Amino acid sequence: MxxxxxxxxxxxxxxDDRYWARWADWLNVPGHTVSALVGAVVAQGRDNADALRLVKPGLDVAAEYAAREAAGKGELLxxxxxxxxxxxxxxxxxxxxxxxxxxxxxxxxxxxxxxxxxxxxxxxxxxxxxxxxxxxxxxxxxxxxxxxxxxxxxxxxxxxxxxxxxxxxxxxxxxxxxxxxxxxxxxxxxxxxxxxxxxxxxxxxxxxxxxxx
Incomplete structure (x- = not known):
């Protein structure tokens, strides 16, 4: 029991679709691009944040998250x-x-x-x-x-x-x-x-x- x-x-x-769509908007790329890259890194057994680094090489995800929040475009749930x-x-x-x-x-x-x-x-x-x-x-x-x-x-x-x-x-x-x-x-x-x-x-x-x- x-x-x-x-x-x-x-x-x-x-x-998670809205979560990734808001990241796509922030990075100024189509939502499909981010979704497809998330799928790709998942299939490779990598961290899903690597999808964002593929869109923007060298991206500091934590710093970018803070910038989104400061701009009023952060997490919504x-x-x-x-x-x-x-x-x-x-x-x-x-x-x-x-x-x-x-x-x-x-x-x-x-x-x-x-x-x-x-x-x-x-x-x-x-x-x-x-x-x-x-x-x-x-x-x-x-x-x-x-x-x-x-x-x-x-x-x-x-x-x-x-x-x-x-x-x-x-x-x-x-x-x-x-x-x-x-x-x-x-x-x-x-x-x-x-x-x-x-x-x-x-x-x-x-x-x-x-x-x-």
């Missing part, structure tokens, strides 16, 4: 960015007595915007707030600290094998890989992913019966 479900954010709860299954899935988990935690690799600003959405969750946290990001084992140690449940009764849900499934499994958590977004689709049938994931799902609505049938 699973007592706590912990969910990644990008391409698990939220769509609202209800329209959520996938349709998020609210019903999380609400059903809580109805069944499962603790729900949202924890992903996002900025502190994104964390505040997520918290403002008043999701059916017991805790919303980001790497920017915790000071440590996936796949660092310390991130998953913090997840377990917040879970309040044993590792084998804590389920981590995400789309990205290298950031979610593999390190969560290494930390002793149960894992569910979500076939969603570029990472989720690209590696969904990879043998190493199949071996590492306790469950492979196509919707967050599948989680209720996994956690507490």
């Amino acid at each position: 699973i007592d706590t479900v912990v969910l990644d954010v990008g391409e698990t709860l939220t769509r 609202d209800e329209s960015d959520l996938y349709d299954d998020v609210r019903p899935a999380l609400a059903e988990l809580r109805r069944r007595g499962v603790r729900v935690i949202v924890a992903g690799n996002q900025t502190a600003k994104a964390g505040a915007m997520l918290a403002a959405l008043d999701l059916p969750a017991d805790l919303v946290a980001t790497s920017g707030e915790w000071g440590v990001a996936k796949p660092d084992p310390r991130f998953f140690a913090r997840v377990l600290l917040e879970s309040g449940a044993a590792p084998e009764r804590t389920l981590y849900v995400g789309d990205h094998p290298q950031n979610d499934t593999f390190p969560a499994r290494a930390a002793g958590l149960r894992t569910a890989h979500l076939r969603r977004g570029p990472w989720g689709h690209l590696w969904a049938d990879a043998p190493e992913l199949i071996a590492a994931a306790d469950w492979r799902i196509g919707s967050l609505l599948d989680l209720a019966d996994i956690a507490r049938p």
Whole structure:
């Protein structure tokens, strides 16, 4: 039985298309260019920020992020960015007595915007707030600290094998890989992913019966 479900954010709860579209606008290139380059670096197993450096070689992503924020063209995240299954899935988990935690690799600003959405969750946290990001084992140690449940009764849900499934499994958590977004689709049938994931799902609505049938 699973007592706590912990969910990644990008391409698990939220769509990333607006995030990349705003970067494309800032760098003055077509949105398709950035999207295609994100796909390319994902397929190569590289950091997705490398897509921005391909558009603008030598780009200091952190400095450029700060410049966007200062210009009033920074991060935005609202209800329209959520996938349709998020609210019903999380609400059903809580109805069944499962603790729900949202924890992903996002900025502190994104964390505040997520918290403002008043999701059916017991805790919303980001790497920017915790000071440590996936796949660092310390991130998953913090997840377990917040879970309040044993590792084998804590389920981590995400789309990205290298950031979610593999390190969560290494930390002793149960894992569910979500076939969603570029990472989720690209590696969904990879043998190493199949071996590492306790469950492979196509919707967050599948989680209720996994956690507490």
